[in-house]
Every structure is written in C-alpha cells, then in structure tokens.
Amino acid sequence: MQKTYYDPADLRKFGKITEWSEELGNKFFDYYGKVFEEGALTAREKSLIALAVAHTEQCPYCIDAYSKDGLQRGITKEEMMEAIHVGAAIKSGATLVHGVQMMNKINKLDG
C-alpha cells in the first residue's frame, strides 16, 4: 500500500500520547471522557456533534472514530449525513459572513 501521512492504525495508539507527558495526557483524557458523558445533552446528541466537528476539522481519525461510535449507538446514516451538512453549512456560512467584513472594507476604501 502507498505510504500516506495518515495511518488508520495510529488511532489505536492515541492513548499512548500519555507516555511522553503523563500528567497533561491524563488530564486531557479525563476531560474528554467527562465531556462525552450523558448530561444536558444525550451521549447520542454529543456523538452527532462530534461527527460534524470531525468533518469541519477534517480529522480523519475523528471521522473514523465517530462514524463507528454513531453506528454503535444505532444512529442511522441519514442522521449522520444530516449532521455533516450542519457542519458544512456552518463552515460555509462562516466563510460567507466574513464577506460583510470585505464589504465594509471596500465601502470604506472605495465607497
């Protein structure tokens, strides 16, 4: 197989980051675990948010992890794709809304 920067098998090694900085690594994983517990939002809702963010962040490890997590929770592929569209809409909206800044600048300089 052709070598790439990303290796799917590296996801299994994620926990090993604590080996080079145990305290900070453990704090991160404690925090991470706590964030995904059931709270005001269900774990199911959090999984869908994570999947959408995984796409906007373009993290292939996170995409693999939360696609699988969604399946484990019984989330349908239609629900998952809708979540990705929410992420995509925010991402494109965030680009476009900066157009107002461009318009402001143009109007000021060249009004």
Place this chain on the structure above:
Amino acid sequence: MATKSLKKQGSDLAKSNKQLEILSNGIFQNGELPTFKNKISESNQFPLKAKTLEILQVNVGYMCNQVCEHCHVDAGPDRKEIMTQETMQQILDVIKTTGAHTLDLTGGAPEMNPNFRWFVEEASKIGIKDFIVRSNLTIIRANKKYYDLPDFFKKHNIHVVSSMPHWTRGKTDKQRGEGVFDMSIKALQELNAVGYGMPDSNLKLDLVYNPSGAFLPGDQAAMEKDFKKALMEDFGIQFHNLFAITNLPIARFLDYLIASENYEDYMYALVEAYNPNAVKNVMCTNTLSISWDGYLFDCDFNQMLELPVNSKAKHISEYNEELLEGRNIVISQHCYGCTAGAGSSCQGSVA
C-alpha cells in the same frame, strides 16, 4: 446477500477447525494481542469454572427460513439438522432431575422442527419458571401453518425473544434479508394483539439487538429507549426489554469480518473493550447448551465451534450433575465477544 449457508457453499469457514485456526493464529500467536486465557489469568479468573446449572439452552435444529448475514449457527433453509423426539425426551428427563429454572429453545428457527409443539407441550408440564423460545418473528408469517404461533405461545406462557437488528427497514433487511423488516413488524403487531409485550402483561416479549456490521453494540439501556420510541411512534409496537448482544467472530460473522478486511480491527476492539467484571457473569457458567443431536457444550458458540464440554459426560443421555458441575469451561479468543464492555449473553448485558 448470501442465500445459502457456508456449509452448502462448501466454504472452508464452515469447518470449525478452520475457524479455530484463524482465532488462534495471527495477531494472537505473534503476541500483538493477548489470548483470552492470558487475559482472564491477569485477574485470576482462569480456569473459568461452571457453577450450578440454571439454564438449559437447547438448539432444536439448524433449519431456518432466513439466511442472516451474521448468523453464528450458519443456519438456513438448506440445513437439515433436526433434533429428534427421542433426544427431546432425554432432555425432559434431565430437567426433572435438576434445579434448572430456564429452558431456552433456539435454532435455526425452532418452530420449524416438526416436534417443536410436542416438546413445548411436554416441557410446559414440568414446572419451568422461564420458558424461552427464540423466534425470528418472520416464521410467524412465513406459512399458514405458523399463523397461530402467537396463540400457541400464549397458551403455554412462552417467553418470546426475537431478533430485531434495527428500527429501520434498511438496516434490518441488510442483515436479515429483503422483506424481513416488514414481516417482523407484522409479527410483532400480532404478538402485541394477543397481549405480548404490553407493559403490565405476563406475556414476555423481549427483543435482541446485535450490530449490523463490524462494530460493538452501544449501551443497552440507551438502545432500548431508542427502539421503544421508534417502534411505538412508527408502528404502535410495544415490547419489554432489549438485549444488546455483541457479534462473536465465528461462522458467517467471521466470514464477513475477513471478507470486509475488518477482522483485525474487530479483534482489537473486542480486546480493548475487555471487562474483567463481565467474566464473572458470562452465560457459560450457569448454562448447558445442547446440540440438535444431544451433545453438551458450555454455550451455543462453543457448540458451533465443536468444542464439547470438558467432562466425561458428553451427551444428554450421560447427564451427570457431579461430573458437569465445577467443570473447566472451554475457551478461545471468541470469548472476548462475551466480555466486551458491559458483557453480553443471550440474556443481554451481564456487568
């Protein structure tokens, strides 16, 4: 989707020794992952010992009207193995002498055994507390001769446990075959109509969820909530409990894992999710699994891998409580499937 069993296809994976070879070699042989024996030894749980017998799980035959993608029995319409009335009588004789309180009939589709109704009627007379039939639901709608099964179950106060891969048509049909979802929904409605699954009803109707692919089941309570909401809103269906069961890497599921190049990742996932607390309550410690021809196994999975009980008593006709109680349970890497996360057994989560 395959329409024939692995056995009928002449697949190598229909052979138990081939499956055991895969489970013993590769990532387990080269030490990449610990064997199940080594893993349970870490918490001083090896050897795993059988406790007092509570559940008799009887596989009355591998014949089935469905060919599900992940069937660990490799059951299907082309399988002809069927338990005889003589073997059933031997089982009834044993039940009378033991304190077993649960009789769990499985298959294939147990209802397709021609002696099924006779066995249920005879077994009903001997005071079993929980009499389970693992019905695939579609059998109730498969042929006119099965249409009265809901009433038959009700008459004998059978506890119906049925597989339902998902509350959506697509996922269910993918795993269990085209049209299975609609027939299952109709069958569930018919069971509800005679009183099964109602909140205050003694007519127990439980569903079994197992994942449709190479991933582990999610939290059982959360899945049950989602199933109940969806089946009620979409079809007005009620049921009691949902059992979330992990797919074990044997037979057709093993074949699928290898063909889809998911085998190693799945074994990693099982080993990573290993929960030593689940080991204490795995079903093999209080269950005997009896094959269609009367042989004794620690569980249905060992039956399919042809790993008989570690005892001089190997057949129901040789049943001997002293010889069987305290026996060492036979294990291999597939046992990781019952100890992942909250653990799973035919009765759902164990930890």
